[in-house]
Amino acid sequence: MKLLFGFWQKSLTAQLLSWLLIALFASQILGLAIVWDYMQADLRGSARAELSSRAAAVARLVRTAPPTLREDLIRISSTDTSRFWISDGRPVALESWVQQAFARFEVPLGELLVASDGIAFSSMGEESQLPAGADAEYFLKGATWTVVPAADRAELPVMVRYLDFAEQNGAGVIVPFDDGQVLNAAFYKNLAPSIWRTHLPLSLALTAVLVSLVAVITVRRIASPLRQLTQAAEMLGRGEAVSPLLERGPEDIRRTAVAFNSMQERLHRFVVDRTRMLAAIGHDLRTPLTTLKLRAEMVEDIELQERMLDTIDEMQAMTEATLSLVREETSVDPTRTIDLAALVESVCDDLAELGQSVRFVSSERLNYRCRPEGLRRVIRNLIENAVRYAGGAEVRLVVDPSAVKILVEDNGPGIPVDNVEEVFAPFFRLEKSRSRETGGLGLGLSIARAIARQHGGDIILAPREPGLQAAIVLPG
Structure with missing residues (x-):
């Protein structure tokens, strides 16, 4: 996770793509939240209009059919989401009617369509359409008599009664006949499925893929020149x-x-x-x-x-x-990649062979791109200053995550804090005799810092107890 966050912080492509996808998902979810209720209302309205139309068609068929065929016609009119049955015209309580509808939906459609002679009219619907663990109490949730708009009543008589049940996932129609019997039509389908069972996740995934491709191409086109x-x-x-x-x-x-x-x-x-x-x-x-x-x-x-x-x-x-x-x-000067540790060690060895007290603390190989001759001059200048004013020097190579440091340390008198920056000024000398034999012209550190800054780095002097630490800080 830490590596991913670090990559996200460093990558313009990752950041822009992340924000685009967040904006996309947020807009899709917000839009879905706004239209979801309208979608459900439209689906329920369509289902009730279809139920009324189907009930009207079945009612006409039953009226014109011989009485001996009514049961078969009623049975084969059922579908996965609808059930029909005939009962006497006595008033029925809402709860009782819903329980009758539940009992009929409990029977799989395949069993319902089997004729009295054992011949099946259809092989569809071998399993019940009810949710797992559903019972009559589930159908009774939200059960109520309702009024259906005139536009959705099809050609049903005025005395038709309508009801809802199963939290508006089910609807019923009771159609009276002239002979005192009634046709009962029940519809049930879970009209509020999980969003993950709709086409929306696939649509969102495809949109995210397309947006990601476009974003990557666009960001690369921008990031390459940058x-x-x-x-x-x-x-x-x-x-x-x-x-x-x-x-x-x-x-x-x-x-x-x-x-x-x-x-x-x-x-x-x-x-x-x-x-x-x-x-x-x-x-x-x-x-x-x-x-x-x-x-x-x-x-x-x-x-x-x-x-x-x-x-x-x-x-x-x-x-x-x-x-x-x-x-x-x-x-x-030409820039090339060298072993920086070997360069520093060779400078120390050259000065040690001349009898100067210089010690290099060995370190691992480090490939570094620089101008070797200029860097060699900087290292040599700092070491010679340490030997001249402190009698000796210890040199170390330190690698940090953001920088490479060449440390030249001594145990001499050091430099007053007020003069740490002044010693880099051209012709500035702590030794006031102006003798070139004892102090030179005062340009050595100026030239050394100029070379270090050409490499994108710097030279930093820091007092230590005792002595002075001169650090050549180079970009990592």
């Missing part, structure tokens, strides 16, 4: 090259694809323009920096000359680092 849009957006978020989407489907979906293609084109154009601008600035800065360096070498004061050259070298290094940061943010 699925492609989702995949393209995810790839774009990871920094991968995305081909323009096909602009197809309904107008709203097509306009969404057009907007996505336009957005992707604008982003690409913006990045290219910015890269060109920064590359031009970096190139143009090289000439004045070279000129300054030549002029600084002509300074006679050796101490001043060294300080000037150091400043120029630092400016040149910062310029090159800025261009490197821009290239990392805009580069689109």
Whole structure:
């Protein structure tokens, strides 16, 4: 059940189909509830009109037939749902008449149609039409004398009496003859069957199947472009090259694809323009920096000359680092599937061979789609920072249902909480000496976060006791 609910939450087809079927069933049930009473009333009216017409026909037949044939004519006029008999014209109580009708319906039609000489007129109706366990009390439920509209009286005399019994599932007609006898006609049929015994369940099932087919086709037609849009957006978020989407489907979906293609084109154009601008600035800065360096070498004061050259070298290094940061943010390396655990372990092994204190906690094989070279640089940067400032690092790979985390943990002094986000700013350094030997230029974490975000992930720094945990969080 939990799996089905999870699938229902994730699937647009399942949700739309479920709501359509719920609406269909609700409308059918509501409509049935509204018309069911009218249907039952029409059926009962038709049954009583038919009983009156049949009683009139049998009465005419009995009047014209010889007295010796009356019993046989009455017997063979019975059907599965009707019984006829002749009695004297004395007034009869309602309950007594209903009990007589029940006694005749208890006899199966096949036995009723057997002639006095033992020859059967018909083989139909071998079983009684009464419900299982029915008795005279069942027929007496709702028994009452009634009035039948003139339109349903057929050609019966004015003195005809009508009655209902068995909760209006049965009806009776008493037709008087001129000789003082009366013709009794009784009809019984369960006119309120269970809905599951009618054609409605089959009709509802066929309608549900047709609606489901149409809904599935329609939703797939809508969901297919949306699925492609989702995949393209995810790839774009990871920094991968995305081909323009096909602009197809309904107008709203097509306009969404057009907007996505336009957005992707604008982003690409913006990045290219910015890269060109920064590359031009970096190139143009090289000439004045070279000129300054030549002029600084002509300074006679050796101490001043060294300080000037150091400043120029630092400016040149910062310029090159800025261009490197821009290239990392805009580069689109080939994306492929690799064993992420093996990649992390290889970085740790390389640094350990260089004499650095790095330990990798082994984990299971994990196939992951990424840009390996960029990710290798991120992992290496975080490990080198941990070794530089804390003396060592422990690296683990953790897989969550929604993310993949590469954790680099150390036992060093950590980073103040107020500076956790500032350290990602370009050229920001906790070490204030500005010496490249002790702290670098302050671009390592900026580049590392840029690469992580190209993969759709991020780098999160969290204090621990003691030390710091640096987590590369990648989408699962």
